[in-house]
């Protein structure tokens with residue numbers, strides 16, 4: 001029988017949106033990496049709750065740069081590795097129905113263009129050509145970023161997982177990390193409910209449970225999960241182009257308590273959608289509510305009446321592992337440099353995963369570039385968390 005290896009260069013806690021692509025990037029650099037997850041297979045935390053949106057359309061250099069690299073990886077995956085992960089370059093759009101929103105989006109575009117993003121303002125008629133049937137009443141125009149896209153979170157994580165195995169990454173599933181002990185400058189002991197491992201470095205990629213993992217080494221990471229619900233319809237012939245993000249809060253009492261919502265048609269023709277409640281529900285309870293579907297369906301049909309007869313096949317509820325300012329926390333605290341955090345992914349962990357995985361590998365191998373250091377400033381664990389991201 002093959003002896004069980006218990007000593008690693010890196011142990012990643014969490015085989016999710018971040019942990020699996022990080023394991024792939026590390027294994028590609030021949031780092032001996034183990035990923036431990038309490039669930040039975042990869043992506044069973046919040047990764048499988050994501051609706052699959054992938055955009056570089058953010059408001060800060062950190063997320064833009066990470067997601068531009070992720071888009072490179074998602075969009076070329078099939079060509080390079082052969083697996084269909086459901087990628088389509090359908091773009092993102094943020095239509096504006098008030099002058100204030102149009103102004104805000106146009107101002108943001110200036111920042112986005114300064115990072116070489118391919119994003120433009122479409123006049124109402126131009127937008128109507130991309131989304132035929134969209135409600136034109138008070139439409140002021142829309143941003144459109146054609147390079148953004150979408151892919152299946154289930155197919156993508158499995159593709160990354162199997163590729164990481166080929167490169168030698170190891171996984172232990174159904175195993176919960178219960179204790180982490182710093183045993184000296186270069187040795188950390190990770191204890192689970194099934195065994196004990198030693199490693200030089202730990203990456204905390206525990207999603208909703210990042211705070212608890214941080215507490216094991218005396219860190220208080222401000223990551224609080226809050227609920228978001230999603231749904232998917234039957235597949236139909238393609239009838240609109242980009243992801244549509246309606247930034248407005250609910251306009252009438254029938255849909256009250258809902259903030260923005262977004263939806264797109266995936267590679268199989270299914271419409272997938274998601275809604276942000278105004279009053280956030282914190283915690284990890286994941287039963288679908290009875291309010292989500294009536295609220296979001298009314299708003300979607302009002303915005304885009306062609307959606308009216310689509311049958312919804314399934315709804316689900318998951319969480320965003322939120323930080324107070326909407327930016328992730330990536331990197332180590334000065335006092336424990338070998339305990340690296342990749343947590344607080346908010347609503348963008350799936351799209352950030354591949355780009356972030358490579359960045360984490362460069363942190364481990366001390367290969368950070370000046371560009372990486374600039375990116376990491378946005379995600380610094382020591383930052384003042386009081387500034388809020390524009391798209392939070």
Ligand SMILES: Cc1cc2nc3c(=O)[nH]c(=O)nc-3n(C[C@H](O)[C@H](O)[C@H](O)COP(=O)(O)OP(=O)(O)OC[C@H]3O[C@@H](n4cnc5c(N)ncnc54)[C@H](O)[C@@H]3O)c2cc1C
Nearest residue numbers: 014016017018038045046051053177207318348349350351
């Ligand atoms: C409805 C909805 C829609 C979304 N849509 C999008 C989208 O379109 N695009 C996007 O980018 N993001 C989206 N997100 C957000 C995205 O799902 C998350 O940001 C992302 O999955 C977080 O990744 P993660 O790796 O940090 O956590 P996860 O993917 O949850 O992985 C963490 C893993 O850690 C494991 N773990 C935790 N504690 C322990 C322990 N003690 N021992 C062992 N294992 C442990 C968990 O089992 C889990 O598998 C959406 C989320 C929701 C809820």
